[in-house]
Amino acid sequence: MEQHNNEIVKFDNSPPTGIQVVLREFKKDKVAMLSFFGITLLIVVILVASMFLNQEEILKIKLLERFTEPGVNGYRLGADEAGRDMLGQLVIGAKNSILIAFAITIITSVAGIALGIIMGYYGGFIDNLFMRIIDFFITLPSLMIIIVFVTIIPKYGVLELILIISLFQWMSTARLVRSKALSEGKRDYVNASKTMGTSNLAIMFKGILPNLSSILIVEVTLNFAGNVGIETGLSFLGFGLPPSTPSLGTLVNYATNPLVLSTKWWVWLPASILILILMLGINYVGQALRRAADAKQRMG
Amino acid sequence: MWKTIVRRVLVMIPQLFVLSLLIFILAKLMPGDPFTGLITPETDPARLEELRIQAGFYDPWYVQYYHWITNAFQGDFGRSYTYKIAVSTLIGERGLNTFWLSLLSAIFVYLIAIPLGVLAGRYQDSLLDKSITLYSFISYAIPTFVLSLIFVFIFGYKLMWFPTSGTVDVGADPGTMAYYWSKIYHLLLPAITYAILGTTAIIQYLRSEIIDAKTQDYVKTARSKGVPMRKIYTRHIFRNSLLPIAAFLGFTITGLLGGSIFIETIFGFPGMGQLFIHSIMSRDYSVITSLVMLYGFLTLLGSLLSDIIMSIVDPRIRID
Numbered sequence: 319m320e321q322h323n324n325e326i327v328k329f330d331n332s333p334p335t336g337i338q339v340v341l342r343e344f345k346k347d348k349v350a351m352l353s354f355f356g357i358t359l360l361i362v363v364i365l366v367a368s369m370f371l372n373q374e375e376i377l378k379i380k381l382l383e384r385f386t387e388p389g390v391n392g393y394r395l396g397a398d399e400a401g402r403d404m405l406g407q408l409v410i411g412a413k414n415s416i417l418i419a420f421a422i423t424i425i426t427s428v429a430g431i432a433l434g435i436i437m438g439y440y441g442g443f444i445d446n447l448f449m450r451i452i453d454f455f456i457t458l459p460s461l462m463i464i465i466v467f468v469t470i471i472p473k474y475g476v477l478e479l480i481l482i483i484s485l486f487q488w489m490s491t492a493r494l495v496r497s498k499a500l501s502e503g504k505r506d507y508v509n510a511s512k513t514m515g516t517s518n519l520a521i522m523f524k525g526i527l528p529n530l531s532s533i534l535i536v537e538v539t540l541n542f543a544g545n546v547g548i549e550t551g552l553s554f555l556g557f558g559l560p561p562s563t564p565s566l567g568t569l570v571n572y573a574t575n576p577l578v579l580s581t582k583w584w585v586w587l588p589a590s591i592l593i594l595i596l597m598l599g600i601n602y603v604g605q606a607l608r609r610a611a612d613a614k615q616r617m618g
Numbered sequence: 619m620w621k622t623i624v625r626r627v628l629v630m631i632p633q634l635f636v637l638s639l640l641i642f643i644l645a646k647l648m649p650g651d652p653f654t655g656l657i658t659p660e661t662d663p664a665r666l667e668e669l670r671i672q673a674g675f676y677d678p679w680y681v682q683y684y685h686w687i688t689n690a691f692q693g694d695f696g697r698s699y700t701y702k703i704a705v706s707t708l709i710g711e712r713g714l715n716t717f718w719l720s721l722l723s724a725i726f727v728y729l730i731a732i733p734l735g736v737l738a739g740r741y742q743d744s745l746l747d748k749s750i751t752l753y754s755f756i757s758y759a760i761p762t763f764v765l766s767l768i769f770v771f772i773f774g775y776k777l778m779w780f781p782t783s784g785t786v787d788v789g790a791d792p793g794t795m796a797y798y799w800s801k802i803y804h805l806l807l808p809a810i811t812y813a814i815l816g817t818t819a820i821i822q823y824l825r826s827e828i829i830d831a832k833t834q835d836y837v838k839t840a841r842s843k844g845v846p847m848r849k850i851y852t853r854h855i856f857r858n859s860l861l862p863i864a865a866f867l868g869f870t871i872t873g874l875l876g877g878s879i880f881i882e883t884i885f886g887f888p889g890m891g892q893l894f895i896h897s898i899m900s901r902d903y904s905v906i907t908s909l910v911m912l913y914g915f916l917t918l919l920g921s922l923l924s925d926i927i928m929s930i931v932d933p934r935i936r937i938d
Binding site for chain 1: 629633637644649756759761762763771875895901906917
């Protein structure tokens with residue numbers, strides 16, 4: 319009984335809706351704001367710059383310019399084994415990596431959120447069934463299975479890669495949303511809506527979903543960073559993007575050649591550092607959002 | 619207690635079954651068959667056909683699945699056609715390398731994470747705590763392959779402190795002290811890299827456990843009895859916070875396995891992860907299916923282990 323009272327008191331005092339509080343808290347965190355604007359600027363610059371680049375010209379093989387050092391002959395970041403300009407490849411690769419990670423994030427978030435809310439709201443059989451499926455997917459050695467999928471699909475391209483990765487990345491969002499929707503579904507406002515005859519669909523997506531917005535923005539941001547890591551990792555191993563479409567991972571992959579790794583740093587190091595900056599920046603923003611969303615950790 | 623374990627193991631069985639079915643289907647979808655590797659210009663197509671019939675290539679899929687799974691239970695995973703030896707022998711050899719690497723990495727994980735976690739929790743909000751939090755954030759965000767490459771570049775090629783590939787020096791005689799030292803020496807850099815990446819969860823968990831424990835009644839009691847703060851940390855808080863850390867062992871194993879593909883590729887370390895990549899490149903299907911199955915099994919085992927340790931440590935999560 320006492321617990322019930324507490325809940326009501328908390329409910330009355332609760333500040334405006336979730337996402338507004340998070341953003342208000344987030345603005346107080348200077349470092350997070352800085353990384354947010356830095357990363358946004360970086361992504362915008364990469365996307366805009368890639369539009370002005372002639373991809374065919376950059377990917378043309380010029381053996382005479384093989385391993386040109388940075389700053390020579392107008393190659394600002396040098397050239398690779400085939401004489402291709404590294405700076406241009408870096409921008410195009412970064413664009414591809416970012417857009418693919420973005421697509422995977424959108425697909426897995428939509429799927430995970432929809433499934434999670436349905437599971438949490440209805441409970442019972444649907445919930446049990448999908449929990450079993452999620453448990454199964456989580457224990458799969460997903461990296462290996464993605465690689466196997468990539469090698470057996472006959473017509474393999476960017477879209478296929480996005481779908482294959484998405485197939486193994488929706489579970490954590492679904493599980494998180496499900497657990498939150500489960501506790502949210504027992505709240506008074508949901509019961510009130512039910513009594514008033516609001517449709518289940520409306521309760522789920524207009525009633526419960528907005529209340530989960532604060533944790534979702536955290537989840538989506540961190541997933542985005544994770545997906546950049548997965549795509550570049552796969553491309554690094556040679557099972558990500560096809561060779562015709564450079565990714566940051568394919569550029570780092572040149573370092574598997576010991577000669578390149580030890581003496582031609584300009585071929586692989588810039589791409590590695592760019593991945594590092596992206597990962598650190600996006601993750602930092604994500605963790606700052608998490609702190610902002612968690613009342614216990616707020617900086618005040 | 620036993621009920622929990624038995625139930626957990628029972629849940630594992632259908633999971634393993636579905637996993638094996640999935641892998642079997644994937645293997646069937648792969649182009650070619652186990653005899654593709656044997657084809658030479660002199661091969662008689664009729665003889666090949668005969669071999670296929672003999673091996674049950676045209677049997678219905680459930681018969682083939684039955685043969686595959688029963689053979690696997692008896693330790694017969696077929697033959698690798700690039701290495702021309704039994705898959706079980708091949709994986710046994712490579713698995714041992716991966717095992718030593720994982721063991722050393724796990725030791726380093728705990729050696730790094732426990733002191734850092736305890737210090738961060740004890741001196742909460744100090745400069746030390748902030749640096750440790752920053753370290754654990756970076757190690758969490760940095761992708762395995764990027765850190766490994768940078769380490770190979772700096773410590774292997776530039777400073778030349780460590781060898782950059784292999785498991786042992788070519789010149790070392792097996793059985794001598796120099797041989798074992800050379801083995802450990804080859805393991806050190808990959809193991810340290812591995813360990814740095816795996817510390818985040820333990821540091822953060824230990825830190826928040828210790829911060830929570832500070833306000834607990836048993837600490838206040840000890841304090842009011844006049845026990846010095848240092849003793850409270852070593853005798854009371856540390857012991858209480860350390861137990862749940864044991865539960866991370868299972869997850870550490872799982873994490874190490876997942877990372878082994880990157881680490882072994884970059885450090886030129888002939889373990890199971892590198893074997894997997896080579897088998898994929900040479901389309902060595904019997905090795906691929908066995909490895910995916912083995913990794914799936916070990917992942918399940920890791921989470922089982924964590925759940926069991928957790929239920930020993932924390933009686934609240936037992937199923938009765």
